[in-house]
Amino acid sequence: MIAVSFLLINRNDFEAIVHAKEVATQNTRKALLSVKEETNLLKESVLLDAPIINQLPDLPRGCEVTSLAMLLQYADIDVDKMTLAKQIKKDTTPYSRENGKIYYGNPNDGFIGDMYSLSGPGLGVYHKPIAALAEKYLPGSIIDFTGSDFEEIKNHLSNNRPVWVITNSTFKKLPDSEFRTWHTPSGTVKITYSEHSVLITGYDETYIYFNDPLTGEKNKKAPITDFEESWVQMGSQAITINS
Known part of the structure; x- marks a missing residue:
């Protein structure tokens, strides 16, 4: 029992x-x-001291790797833009035009065209190949938060982390007429020849601040609302370091 x-x-x-x-x-x-x-507390304003590097005259189409060089050097990684230009993954799909359609590479897969000259066709590269290259220098410390809200950029800046982004050279939303459709081996992609990359270094209530590799200007500013719209239009692409 x-x-x-x-x-x-x-x-x-x-x-x-x-x-x-x-x-x-x-x-x-x-x-x-x-x-x-x-x-997630955001500071009212931030302005970080990241190194400024000019992409010209060596890399007329090298804004993305130059902005990456600034980000890595901020993290005390000794690497220059020319080294990154050699190492970035390339999409070597040749340019062709048939029946009014453009056939070319995909910037999501690798750098497109000639980075060292404007004499031939080309464009640039998007966040995935850039993040993959950055990961080789800082394994486990690269944060690719592409697709997040703009507030996440402010959050990283508030924690002393500059942010690599894709925008356009006007830093405001472009009309649809500025975009073209490319047919690539991995599908169609919409591109604009005004595509640009910068390193965001700060913000306040009115402006966003960034190092512009095209002009060599440090802490250049643009209206924050315009800049956000241009960033979202280009796919909200953003990378930083987990420092």
Whole structure:
């Protein structure tokens, strides 16, 4: 025969235990939310001191690798734009035009065209190959947050991390007429010849600040609303370092 014993708890004691557990759970949630809020606190303004590098005259189409060089040098990695230009993955699909359609490479797969001259066709490269190259220099420390909200850029800047982005050379939203459709081995892609890359270094209520490799200007500024629209239009591409 097996003896079974029961611990009897009166109703008031039982309700007190349940209430205590609910309070503990609520307090835990509040604590977690508090930590999250502290982590994501945005500063009113930020301006970081990242090195400025001019892509010209060596790399007329090398804004992306030049901006990456600025980001890596900010993290004390000794690498220059010319080294990155050699190492960046290339998409060597040849340019052709048939029946009004353009057939070429995909900047999501690698750099397109000639980075060293404007005499032939070319364009640039998007975030995936750039992030892959950056990862070789800082394994496990590259954050590719492409597709996030613009507030995430501010969050990283508030934590002293400059941000590599794809935008356009006007730093404001472009009309649809500025875009072309390319047919590539990995599918169609919409591109603009105004595509550009910069390293974002700060912001305030009115402006976004960035190092522009095309002009060699440090902490150049543009209206923050215009800049955000141009960034979103180009796919919200953004990379930083986990410093």
